[in-house]
Amino acid sequence: MRSMTGYGHASGKVGKGRLYIELKSINHRYCDVAARIPPRMGGLEIKLRDFIQSRFQRGKVDVYLKELESVFGGPELELDVALAKKYLYAIRRLQKGLRIGSHTDLLSLMGVQNFVKVKEKEGNYIVFWKPIQKILSEALSHAEKMRLREGGHLAADQKKRLKIFKGHLVKIEKRAVHDSKTRRMAQVVNPANGNLETNLTTDKMDITEEVTRLQSHAKQYEHLLKAKEPVGRKLDFLIQEMHREINTIGAKAGNAAISSHVVECKALLENLREQVQNIE
Numbered sequence: 001m002r003s004m005t006g007y008g009h010a011s012g013k014v015g016k017g018r019l020y021i022e023l024k025s026i027n028h029r030y031c032d033v034a035a036r037i038p039p040r041m042g043g044l045e046i047k048l049r050d051f052i053q054s055r056f057q058r059g060k061v062d063v064y065l066k067e068l069e070s071v072f073g074g075p076e077l078e079l080d081v082a083l084a085k086k087y088l089y090a091i092r093r094l095q096k097g098l099r100i101g102s103h104t105d106l107l108s109l110m111g112v113q114n115f116v117k118v119k120e121k122e123g124n125y126i127v128f129w130k131p132i133q134k135i136l137s138e139a140l141s142h143a144e145k146m147r148l149r150e151g152g153h154l155a156a157d158q159k160k161r162l163k164i165f166k167g168h169l170v171k172i173e174k175r176a177v178h179d180s181k182t183r184r185m186a187q188v189v190n191p192a193n194g195n196l197e198t199n200l201t202t203d204k205m206d207i208t209e210e211v212t213r214l215q216s217h218a219k220q221y222e223h224l225l226k227a228k229e230p231v232g233r234k235l236d237f238l239i240q241e242m243h244r245e246i247n248t249i250g251a252k253a254g255n256a257a258i259s260s261h262v263v264e265c266k267a268l269l270e271n272l273r274e275q276v277q278n279i280e
Helices: 039-055 081-098 106-110 125-185 208-225 232-252 256-276
Strands: 006-014 017-026 031-036 059-069 076-079 116-119 187-189 196-198
Touching (some): 006 125, 017 125, 031 039, 039 059, 125 208, 208 232
Parallel strands (some): 031 059
Antiparallel strands (some): 017 059, 187 196
């Protein structure tokens, strides 16, 4: 069993530089991937999404990419020599007009950033997909281990709650059998003819079918907790069906003891339902 909550990160050499990848996942009905990457890496978005969706079936995943060192090599400087000459000519005229000594640092007056530009090297990141995929796989593996650890804790807790639930079912069944025997023995006087007749409410209060279906659902639930494939949606569906049956039992049973067990069962099912929202 896997939780949908996970975190992983990895870094490695790509091209002439190094790339860092980080991803976080939380619960979501489907597998929704959001790539938070620099615009220049936009071409990678579809590949990132497809690869993550091949590993995770459910969960909202945010993936971040950052170049620790430029993949295409270090930046280059672009010099605008013609503009620098114009600045120099203007500064010298200003020196002469203001009678500023020649010892003044001309570059500080000119503002070197005006004619020296830093240009990042650009290229197609898709050509480096294989090493990027390797780093992404490592980050995903870390996240998956975390999802498995948390999923193990959820599975253990679900088994405990399901055991308690089944205990309540046993008590409901025993009480229902006792009440059924009592009703069969009971007779009422028909006011129309004064004859003794069997209580006609017996069938309406019989909860045997509901208890049987609940026991079957509980067995299926227990089986799914041991499954290796994603089971979150199946568990969610079973809980809905179990809610339906326990509500019917609560409506039919005219017994305070059974009603008390029904309340406990509803609380347990709600606990299970909340946990299932974070199971893949």
